[in-house]
Amino acid sequence: MSRRTRRWSEAMLTVSGPLVLLATWEWLSRTARIDPTFWPPPSSLWETFVSLIREGGLLGDVRVTLVRILGGFLLGAVPGVALGLAMGLFWPVRVLLMPIATAVYAVPKIAILPLVVIVFGLGESSKLAIVAISIFFLVVLNTMAGVQAIDPSYRDVARNLGANPLELFLTVALPGSLPAIFTGLRLALGFTLIVIVGTEFITPGDGVGSLIWESWQRLAIKPMFIGLVVTGLLGWLLTVLLDVVERWALPWQARE
Amino acid sequence: MPSGPKEVGSVSQAGILTRSTTIESPILRPTRNGRLQQEISGARIRVAGLGRRFETAHGYLDAIRGVDLAVEPGEFCVIVGPSGCGKTTLLRILAGLDRQTSGSLDLSSPGSEPPTNAMVFQGRSVFPWLTVRQNVAYGLKLRGVGRRERGAAADSLLDTVGLSRFARAYPHQLSEGMRQRVAIARALAVDPDLLLMDEPFGSLDEQTRFLLQEELLRIWEQTGKTVVFITHSIDEAIVLADQIVVMSAQPGTPKVTLTVPFPRPRSLTEVRGNPAFAPLFNQIWELLRDEVHVARRFEGAKR
Ligand SMILES: Nc1ncnc2c1ncn2[C@@H]1O[C@H](COP(=O)(O)OP(=O)(O)OP(=O)(O)O)[C@@H](O)[C@H]1O
Numbered sequence: 001m002s003r004r005t006r007r008w009s010e011a012m013l014t015v016s017g018p019l020v021l022l023a024t025w026e027w028l029s030r031t032a033r034i035d036p037t038f039w040p041p042p043s044s045l046w047e048t049f050v051s052l053i054r055e056g057g058l059l060g061d062v063r064v065t066l067v068r069i070l071g072g073f074l075l076g077a078v079p080g081v082a083l084g085l086a087m088g089l090f091w092p093v094r095v096l097l098m099p100i101a102t103a104v105y106a107v108p109k110i111a112i113l114p115l116v117v118i119v120f121g122l123g124e125s126s127k128l129a130i131v132a133i134s135i136f137f138l139v140v141l142n143t144m145a146g147v148q149a150i151d152p153s154y155r156d157v158a159r160n161l162g163a164n165p166l167e168l169f170l171t172v173a174l175p176g177s178l179p180a181i182f183t184g185l186r187l188a189l190g191f192t193l194i195v196i197v198g199t200e201f202i203t204p205g206d207g208v209g210s211l212i213w214e215s216w217q218r219l220a221i222k223p224m225f226i227g228l229v230v231t232g233l234l235g236w237l238l239t240v241l242l243d244v245v246e247r248w249a250l251p252w253q254a255r256e
Numbered sequence: 257m258p259s260g261p262k263e264v265g266s267v268s269q270a271g272i273l274t275r276s277t278t279i280e281s282p283i284l285r286p287t288r289n290g291r292l293q294q295e296i297s298g299a300r301i302r303v304a305g306l307g308r309r310f311e312t313a314h315g316y317l318d319a320i321r322g323v324d325l326a327v328e329p330g331e332f333c334v335i336v337g338p339s340g341c342g343k344t345t346l347l348r349i350l351a352g353l354d355r356q357t358s359g360s361l362d363l364s365s366p367g368s369e370p371p372t373n374a375m376v377f378q379g380r381s382v383f384p385w386l387t388v389r390q391n392v393a394y395g396l397k398l399r400g401v402g403r404r405e406r407g408a409a410a411d412s413l414l415d416t417v418g419l420s421r422f423a424r425a426y427p428h429q430l431s432e433g434m435r436q437r438v439a440i441a442r443a444l445a446v447d448p449d450l451l452l453m454d455e456p457f458g459s460l461d462e463q464t465r466f467l468l469q470e471e472l473l474r475i476w477e478q479t480g481k482t483v484v485f486i487t488h489s490i491d492e493a494i495v496l497a498d499q500i501v502v503m504s505a506q507p508g509t510p511k512v513t514l515t516v517p518f519p520r521p522r523s524l525t526e527v528r529g530n531p532a533f534a535p536l537f538n539q540i541w542e543l544l545r546d547e548v549h550v551a552r553r554f555e556g557a558k559r
């Protein structure tokens with residue numbers, strides 16, 4: 001298969017999956033094989049969507065959630081990468097922090113929300129904090145593993161050709177651990193979405209999560225579905241964005 | 257791969273002259289076009305009673321012990337020996353990447369500067385995150401050579417190893433043999449006084465191997481570097497070396513040092529066709545066979 005045909009087929013398959021799902025849903029709902037009260041046909045959601053944008057402040061909710069995701073992601077990922085590199089490079093740092101990192105990593109993050117609220121209050125900062133904290137250790141552990149997995153012969157080559165510690169870091173440790181860092185960031189991005197929607201459930205106000213939760217409590221099924229779809233789209237969009245960044249940062253990786 | 261005409265007849269005289277004048281500086285060494293050129297770049301190696309002991313979970317392991325070795329500036333020294341006899345360990349110590357636990361090591365060059373070295377590593381060593389050209393220019397970049405200058409140097413070496421077309425490619429797009437050529441070009445790029453090569457042609461097909469052997473000899477003859485070269489191939493040892501060091505099984509120590517009598521510059525086909533080739537080959541094989549048996553028994557006993 002040529003590259004072009006392959007690309008085209010990929011695009012077709014990507015679109016057809018969701019389309020088939022929506023079509024099936026539409027048909028089942030219209031023929032009342034599933035209860036249209038709880039499973040309204042997707043076509044009927046369009047109206048709700050438009051009115052939510054016009055009067056319901058949907059765009060505002062999306063913006064708020066997006067800011068929380070991106071802000072929390074950066075706040076957690078940047079220090080996470082830094083600490084992960086330090087733990088990978090220096091064994092005392094690693095030995096010192098490893099027990100804490102693995103233990104905290106295992107705790108379901110939503111469970112520490114009360115603590116976060118005690119520290120950061122009910123406002124915006126606690127939402128950024130919970131996202132940042134929940135991905136921090138994930139990024140740390142992936143980054144550290146990435147540094148440790150670098151073939152020692154690369155370090156030898158650099159030393160043999162006269163690299164000082166800074167050059168060793170910049171030309172070997174950093175590029176060598178980037179693939180693992182991105183694996184961590186990809187996982188982390190998924191987590192940010194889970195955690196922020198969960199948090200918005202519990203602390204209602206604004207954001208896509210509250211839209212879903214409040215609609216559900218009013219038994220307003222259609223807005224609830226809009227909230228779900230928007231969440232899915234957000235996740236998809238952010239993943240694509242990260243893909244683009246990764247391709248730019250790792251031009252040297254073998255890809256199929 | 258560009259491989260110019262060899263003017264064997266016109267310089268063989270000079271080649272012999274070189275061999276006998278390596279003891280004291282300055283060294284005269286023939287260039288490819290037969291001119292004699294003064295070279296003061298090669299490193300001189302004096303190793304005495306060198307040992308390296310590793311601490312392992314099951315106690316001590318002497319990788320090498322009591323190694324004596326003398327390599328003159330501009331000399332091509334090849335080390336052969338059974339697997340696990342400490343060849344890589346010795347080379348890493350020569351490269352300054354590891355330290356001996358006993359004995360002494362003295363590297364000097366006829367010039368006053370301490371000699372520089374570059375190592376071609378066994379196995380994977382080409383940075384996957386740099387392009388072929390960036391890999392070759394890496395050492396020059398560390399030395400602060402300007403972008404344009406190091407690019408030009410890299411391109412000329414890529415031409416030498418036949419990879420010009422792949423300058424912008426990433427290593428994963430290359431074959432194993434091509435990657436190994438990148439590693440060799442990278443070591444040559446910094447123009448070291450001492451070139452340390454750990455089975456550099458081990459992963460290559462025979463044709464490429466022959467071409468690169470010729471190319472290496474040509475570069476060596478032009479530049480007067482000292483080379484320490486590890487191989488498992490007896491044929492390769494003979495066609496390349498001035499001096500062949502046969503190592504014993506673990507703990508590794510030089511068992512016999514042989515001088516290879518063939519004149520320089522060498523044509524590989526001529527060396528292989530020389531009546532003295534087969535006896536030398538057999539002699540080395542006899543020496544190695546005993547050691548390989550010892551190594552096998554040793555490895556078996558370890559398990
Ligand atoms: N860092 C290390 N720690 C412990 N033992 C080591 C270490 N490096 C090497 N050794 C041991 O030293 C011995 C010699 O290893 P070395 O790699 O020098 O062998 P070699 O002659 O290069 O073998 P080969 O021909 O297979 O490459 C081996 O038994 C090896 O297990």
Ligand SMILES: [Mg+2]
Pocket residue numbers: 343344345378454
């Ligand atoms: Mg080895």
